[in-house]
Amino acid sequence: MNYISTRGAGIGERHTFSDILLGGLAKDGGLYLPTEYPRVTADELTAWRTLSYADLAYEILRKFSDDIPAEDLRSLTHSTYTASVYSNVRDHESAVQITPLKTLGEEGGTTVSLLELSNGPTLAFKDMAMQLLGNLFEYTLAKQGQTLNILGATSGDTGSAAEYAMRGKQGVRVFMLSPHQKMSAFQTAQMFSLQDPNIFNLAVVGNFDNCQDIVKAVSNDHAFKAANKIGTVNSINWARVVAQVIYYFKGYFAATKSNAERVSFTVPSGNFGNVCAGHIARMMGLPIEQLVVATNENDVLDEFFRTGIYRVRTAAETYHTTSPSMDISKASNFERFVFDLLGRDPARVLQLFRDVEEKGGFDLAASGDFARVREFGFVSGRSSHADRVDTIRDAFKRYGTMIDTHTADGLKVAREHLKPGVPMIVLETAQPIKFGETIREALEREPERPAAFIGIEELPQKFDIVAADASVVKAYIAERI
Numbered sequence: 001m002n003y004i005s006t007r008g009a010g011i012g013e014r015h016t017f018s019d020i021l022l023g024g025l026a027k028d029g030g031l032y033l034p035t036e037y038p039r040v041t042a043d044e045l046t047a048w049r050t051l052s053y054a055d056l057a058y059e060i061l062r063k064f065s066d067d068i069p070a071e072d073l074r075s076l077t078h079s080t081y082t083a084s085v086y087s088n089v090r091d092h093e094s095a096v097q098i099t100p101l102k103t104l105g106e107e108g109g110t111t112v113s114l115l116e117l118s119n120g121p122t123l124a125f126k127d128m129a130m131q132l133l134g135n136l137f138e139y140t141l142a143k144q145g146q147t148l149n150i151l152g153a154t155s156g157d158t159g160s161a162a163e164y165a166m167r168g169k170q171g172v173r174v175f176m177l178s179p180h181q182k183m184s185a186f187q188t189a190q191m192f193s194l195q196d197p198n199i200f201n202l203a204v205v206g207n208f209d210n211c212q213d214i215v216k217a218v219s220n221d222h223a224f225k226a227a228n229k230i231g232t233v234n235s236i237n238w239a240r241v242v243a244q245v246i247y248y249f250k251g252y253f254a255a256t257k258s259n260a261e262r263v264s265f266t267v268p269s270g271n272f273g274n275v276c277a278g279h280i281a282r283m284m285g286l287p288i289e290q291l292v293v294a295t296n297e298n299d300v301l302d303e304f305f306r307t308g309i310y311r312v313r314t315a316a317e318t319y320h321t322t323s324p325s326m327d328i329s330k331a332s333n334f335e336r337f338v339f340d341l342l343g344r345d346p347a348r349v350l351q352l353f354r355d356v357e358e359k360g361g362f363d364l365a366a367s368g369d370f371a372r373v374r375e376f377g378f379v380s381g382r383s384s385h386a387d388r389v390d391t392i393r394d395a396f397k398r399y400g401t402m403i404d405t406h407t408a409d410g411l412k413v414a415r416e417h418l419k420p421g422v423p424m425i426v427l428e429t430a431q432p433i434k435f436g437e438t439i440r441e442a443l444e445r446e447p448e449r450p451a452a453f454i455g456i457e458e459l460p461q462k463f464d465i466v467a468a469d470a471s472v473v474k475a476y477i478a479e480r481i
């Protein structure tokens, strides 16, 4: 398997899975994709139906990473996808399944269900990919005799998923910036209660934007970056995307009896990482009818899939919502889909994303390409705070199921795209406890709390308060590596 950039770099060169694993953007600013998507045969689809999550992960990842010896990959997927890691569940059988499918009920002539992706250590779907990344990083760094210092900024979800994935891993340190005293008590406790010596929490006196600016400033200091082996684990990382392909297959098998059936998925979306994996699963041959992109008030993606216009939002137009993990001004993985939509023409992708940088967007409405969006199965919708509250209330009343705000955005939009006889699978991206305030508003009761998280706010916390100054953060890192 060879990888190329969406903007053309690397064509005619060799880039393996391991080569791109530890890097970010391609050298021309594009994103990596395989030169072609591996196809799944009818026989494979039949044989995979009964596999455990770990074995299914092995079969799928093998097609994308033939530079990793088969036995090594098998042991990596088995140590990642085990019941003990995905144990924040309602019952033990669910832990064994890793991503259990929970049926809600019959609506619009079909069955609506939730694919639970948030039973991992931080109660959000980012664990699904990040846990694999932790093991892959440790494995690859040991092979190359290298170390890596991950620098990131978080307002909650991504940072904790990265820390729980990298804790205790050989050769890896994590330096995670978060705005001092601006995360919820629960999220703060999740991150700061980690006592592992390779995890460093930096509470920045400032806001999330200050944290992001510091990460950018440090990353732009190429000499510092190289000397201190600084890396990132953001959502454009290819291994994160490909790890998410697995649960689309798992969800399909759980919702169907034979491979003649088709299903639709609704994906609460921000940076387009999760639904991009759904697109790849479909390109591999998984019988997916629709990929429903659900956004909140930050509706960059909904606007594109309705109109063909992609318009990056300014900071003033980017809203803080009650589904905060979808609060984005642009969708960082979107370029991967555009590359496929344009028939894999890197020159046109380069031009369009130059337009994004120079003019803030592009318009495909008039071109024949936009019509092809439906051929790829994409439709979309948006949700508001009032919709979230209504949907949380409705799901609890009708089905006795408590859902989080992001999953509520998904369910709300899914209901606008039901097709009789085509099962609709809504991806559950977080557990309600992470967004307790809206649960209390909707249900006037406390969110369900998995046993492992009882009393977490009382645990001792390890963090250092730092000024919102890149040079202070650089000195902090340099002293500790």
Ligand SMILES: *Cc1c(COP(=O)(O)O)cnc(C)c1O
Residues within 6 Å of the ligand: 124, 125, 126, 157, 158, 235, 268, 269, 270, 271, 272, 273, 274, 275, 325, 326, 406, 429, 430
């Ligand atoms: C990150 C996140 C999303 C958005 O996923 P993308 O891959 O960025 O589209 C949705 N819900 C939750 C809970 C998340 O943490």
